[in-house]
Amino acid sequence: MRKNKEKVLLSMALVLLMTVSIFFYALYIRQQIYYEGTRAMLETYEQVNKTFTMFAQRNWNVLADWGGYLREMAAPETATQWRDFKEEKKTWNYSDFYMANENGDYWTVDGREGLGSENIQAVFTALQVAGEPIVSSYTATSGIRKVVFAVPVDPITMNGVTYTSLAVSYDNDTIEEMIGGRAYGGRSDCYIIYPNGDIMLSEEPKSEITAWMENLFDYLETNTEVNETCLREMQEQTLQGGSGSVPYRFKGRNYYLVYQPWASRT
Numbered sequence: 001m002r003k004n005k006e007k008v009l010l011s012m013a014l015v016l017l018m019t020v021s022i023f024f025y026a027l028y029i030r031q032q033i034y035y036e037g038t039r040a041m042l043e044t045y046e047q048v049n050k051t052f053t054m055f056a057q058r059n060w061n062v063l064a065d066w067g068g069y070l071r072e073m074a075a076p077e078t079a080t081q082w083r084d085f086k087e088e089k090k091t092w093n094y095s096d097f098y099m100a101n102e103n104g105d106y107w108t109v110d111g112r113e114g115l116g117s118e119n120i121q122a123v124f125t126a127l128q129v130a131g132e133p134i135v136s137s138y139t140a141t142s143g144i145r146k147v148v149f150a151v152p153v154d155p156i157t158m159n160g161v162t163y164t165s166l167a168v169s170y171d172n173d174t175i176e177e178m179i180g181g182r183a184y185g186g187r188s189d190c191y192i193i194y195p196n197g198d199i200m201l202s203e204e205p206k207s208e209i210t211a212w213m214e215n216l217f218d219y220l221e222t223n224t225e226v227n228e229t230c231l232r233e234m235q236e237q238t239l240q241g242g243s244g245s246v247p248y249r250f251k252g253r254n255y256y257l258v259y260q261p262w263a264s265r266t
Contacts, residue, residue: 059149067153
């Protein structure tokens, strides 16, 4: 009887040991899948990062060249060469080309001029503060989000108004098509954010998160099941230019998010 009891206890101990071993093995496998998945995503979006950086640099370089070109014109406002800028619009797929100054005055290649809206003025103010090329975004009066590349230039006078910066804007949807490349078959989202979590632009058409967000951190905190410690760590790492990952649940499904710094001067 005693031997039978010992056998039963031994069998129970073995079953418990196997159960614990299986649990920890499954946990290990899940952690490895998570690690490999996040590493692969970081590598994939590092390429998207580099592509956008080159795109930004190209815009800044061309704007600087255009600034020199315009300064050399005796009468920029009557120059037939503005046709060249309109032709470039077809090639670049940009939305608007601006000349602007610190007072909020602006002029576009399409002939619009005056004081810009509060939203676009905020971009030009940020440029004046930075004193160097920037990339920013704003929401137009039409409700379309615009991505703006802007550079300071030596003064250019036209029709009695002096302009000190040049900028070119794109619809966010255009940037998504040109830069994003639909990584993972369109089953992932990619954003460039400011250190406080505000969305500057999205680089891919939306997949699961279809609503437009203003702030990524707020959206995650309000709409997903995310570990508060992981979210706070992400916020701190974003401020410090770090990289990492955050798991979360959204609409009953598990997801993970990776983040890394963008090599920008802004």
